Amino acid sequence: MADTATELETLLSGLNDPQREAVTYGEGPLLILAGAGSGKTRVLTHRIAYLVATDAAKPNEILAITFTNKAAGEMRDRAELLVGRRVRAMWVMTFHAACARMLRAHADKLGYTRRFTIYDQADARRLIKRCLDELGIDPKRFTPASIHNQISDAKNKLRDADAYAQMVGSFFEQTVADVYRAYERELHRMNAMDFDDLLVRAVNVLELFQEVRDQYAGTFRHVLVDEYQDTNHAQYRWLQLLAEERRNLMVVGDDAQSIYGFRGADIRNILEFEDTFPDAHVVKLEQNYRSTQTILDAANAVIRNNRGQKPKSLWTELGQGDPIKIRELEDEHAEARFVTGEVQRLLDEGVSRAEVAVFYRTNAQSRVLQDTLVRGDIPYQVIGGTKFYERAEIKDAIAYLITLVNPQDAGAFTRIVNAPRRGIGSTSMSRVLAFSNTTGTSIWDAASEPEQVPGLGGPAVKAFKRFMATMHVLRERATSNPPIAELLKEVLQETGYLEALEAERTIEAQGRLENLEELVNVAAEYDAAAETDPAREPSLAEFLEQIALISDADDRSDDEGLVTLMTLHNAKGLEYPIVFMIGCEEGVFPHSRALDEGGLEEERRLCYVGITRAQRDLYLTYARTRNVFGARSFGAPSRFIGEIPDGLTDREQQQPRGLAGVRARATSWVSAGSSGGSVPAWDADAPTPAAAAFRMGEDVTHPKFGEGVVTGLEPGGIVVIHFSRDGSERKMVADLAPISKR
DNA sequence: TATAATTCTCTTTTT
């Protein structure tokens, strides 16, 4: 037992008081309010180790949930350092992965097979588009994207199609209700689930089948959740079902870092945790081990402008540090040159590239910066936005594999049936689809007997026969569980996919071939990993699940000599000695669309996240003008810059802000005339910004909200518009919002 | 039916 005592001592050494309190707290609900950089992952992993070391839980009785694969991987690695191989028995994974794992075992109870397909956003939208066509709804009036958002929102709140239909108000919602029904029917028919379904169906299974609930709730003695502020209602319910009985639920989060409201995250989950669990024990972690006091003061000052945060103030023992550097640049190119030059200078001083990160609000902003970094010969990595798994050739290859696993998936089938071209056009394909629909046979079976399909021409029948002959051979091959890399290569070979690409002899095709090579490598890695871990049961279905749940943000590397570029959202949970936040302009950050939708506070939290990533040096830059859409636009400095006290920055005096500032610069820019040869977005003889062009009572249209009337004008170039379609009143930045006169 | 040309539309953040 002396061993255990020493083990515990080592485990707890180096923790501060609140951290220690969180790690050693006994049974019952536990809320950890963990400020940025306060060591929350440390607390989580140490508590896991503590629970195991004190026999409060066996490894397989621990469920530790994160949002990203990256975070799950990191938690697993760090826990392994503390408890060794025992970590293998634990469930340390994302919400979606955990739900998928449950569903593989129990989906049959809901009428799915265990080989169901997981649809990503693009797949889901394609299917919704098909539902729209089927229902005869004009996809221009109601875009698949907006309908999908609405459905996704409903699912996150655990509202099924019937529940949604009960509470429709507008015509738009009525339409969504119809599409929702059709969409659900189609998904189920194709044995497919979208991302949201993974959670919804997991909740369904737990609610409907007591024995399943007993099984999991009984097994998981302790449930730990990271980033709790980002949970939505479905996730909340899922956790509740699993942890209600034993009540050993530990949630860790920071309400100030809740930045996924747009995806259904409900900040109330964390704000009201103590109401839900009146006996909850609360621990606040406020000591920051990451940043200088200057950076923390700036973060505290910005977030103070939000209402309804849990009061919390970060402090550090690391000292004051240098002032925050704020720079105004002419345009995005000058901004990129400034960042590049500054990075260059830092590198000369001996800073390593891995210590530098650049954050931006939208992925599009990275392009100019990349160009400049390339010219400056600075190696970098871009996190996210690359969309490897969204490339057409990768989706095609995966769709082939899906078809072999889930022959009911008409979406995947439709994708590959004529890729490469084999003379099966959309007309023929719709005939087979219709046949499959009316007869209730799977798309695979329908296509296997094309002569049964009414109206199908002779050449089309022949083409289907040839195609399906190949597919049957491949399916046969797949049943013997070959290495997936091998199978994939065969698929690409036998279907003529590679051949068609090779025949193109273009640079693009060459790139696609390389991407497919890369996919084969991914498969080979999976095969290798499965081989070394005999506990795992590798399968094509599992491989496909892994791929479906992977995200671009997962392949970040920290040890290479690379400067890192990413969106602010991707930056959460990371830290860098030197941080640049670029594009700090109204309309860019805070983003105009977020402003339209009342998401200012969330934008501010995003700013808080960005600032608190910096350990030593923080740069905020903004450009006077910027190309948006290919048209030049003007933006005032971000209000967030103004919210940082001057004393914390190196700026001499307050920058001019608001409409006056915009106008002054706009005018001077126009008069400067010659720079770059670009033309302002509005006529040169109308030097005032577009904002002034709108008048009270004027009729305008907005591509998304439809027709409306200007009901107010506010300083800062903001117009208030009342939209007739949904009766809403919205404030928009006239320069940036896509509004036009009627 | 396939390809080429052309016309739109979009861009917030992501499991």
Added chain:
DNA sequence: GAGAATTATA
């Protein structure tokens, strides 16, 4: 300024 989606043409 880039994609996708649609339309025209072979």
